[in-house]
Amino acid sequence: MAMKLYGFWRSLASFRVRIALNLKGVAYEETVVDLLAGQQFADGYKGVNPQSVVPALDDGTGAPLFQSLAILEYLDETHPEPPLLPKAPRARARVRGLGMITACDVHPLIVPRIRNYLGNELKLDEPTRLEWIRHWFNEGSRAIESHLANEKDTGRYCHGDQVTMADVCIVSHAAGAKIFECDPAPFPTLHRIVGECFKLDAFARAHPLKQPGAQAAH
């Protein structure tokens, strides 16, 4: 049975899970939870994920899995090939840390619920909201670039010449930064690696703009 991914075309966290499923060669069907229409707050979806966010992944063996990085680790443990983490603890820590710079410290700052709060509760105008979004994307890019440009473990990808969880995360980061028209120029190593990743079909066909719903919205 194909796994069931609850996602949304524009969700960067859903994008991460889609890439991982593709890399692992796992068949899945995506159920659209339209975040812009508020479908994540429907009672039915709260039964899937009480946090009312995407993604959630139902692999048919129990309750739906939640939180994209926890799902990536689960997929890596249950479908070990190709691995999303290197073997040595120190290398694993670097890969996880790089991914978390954006998945924990950038992405949660720019999701729809935050943009809605900035607009609806704080009454901020669109240019001010855009400045907020770009500021945090750029802060994350700066930290990631500093690691990637200065550390000898950086290779074709974030960590050596094999794709890891860190690449999955920085690709979603870069796709988000592009949607909000952040300047990529100050972060050449990050964007060189993102370019390498998009040469791979698993990344390219997981892209937000290639998902159902994206066409209608553009």
Next chain:
Amino acid sequence: MAMKLYGFWRSLASFRVRIALNLKGVAYEETVVDLLAGQQFADGYKGVNPQSVVPALDDGTGAPLFQSLAILEYLDETHPEPPLLPKAPRARARVRGLGMITACDVHPLIVPRIRNYLGNELKLDEPTRLEWIRHWFNEGSRAIESHLANEKDTGRYCHGDQVTMADVCIVSHAAGAKIFECDPAPFPTLHRIVGECFKLDAFARAHPLKQPGAQAAH
């Protein structure tokens, strides 16, 4: 040689690492990076952690480790007893996911750099900033409570009767919520488990208010 933790008394992410080090029985010394004085932006500290955040952990075997959850995983891999994760992939996913609800989707929204941006850039007054902080703490508590109160895997702690990474994260969450005077009443399962954790010395002596610097600030 004792490990070197770069932390700050008030940092909830440093608190998480301190708990894990205590649980594992690992000796460490803490170097204070005063976030309120801006020491995280000093050139010297950027060499330790280019993201200019705490914690970072130098275990003497290479570059300092960064991102609290990546550090927790590293400690669990290099010091397996007592484990911070259960053995089965599905159980590990639940534990990681519960922790990430707060470590990824709450904590990054209330850290000093965000509070500074809300005040300095967006010119929001203190009551509005407090409302922001409490809103996101409560959103996280609601999601965590819903999982803990409704899932059979919940035990004395978040997952059964052994302490896991999820407990480390919800304890830091609850300590932060308390600092900002969020009402605990709507989240009885979460706070019942936090109470259980604080009965353990590893949690109790890692508390922010028991660290150097906390006395002077209060």
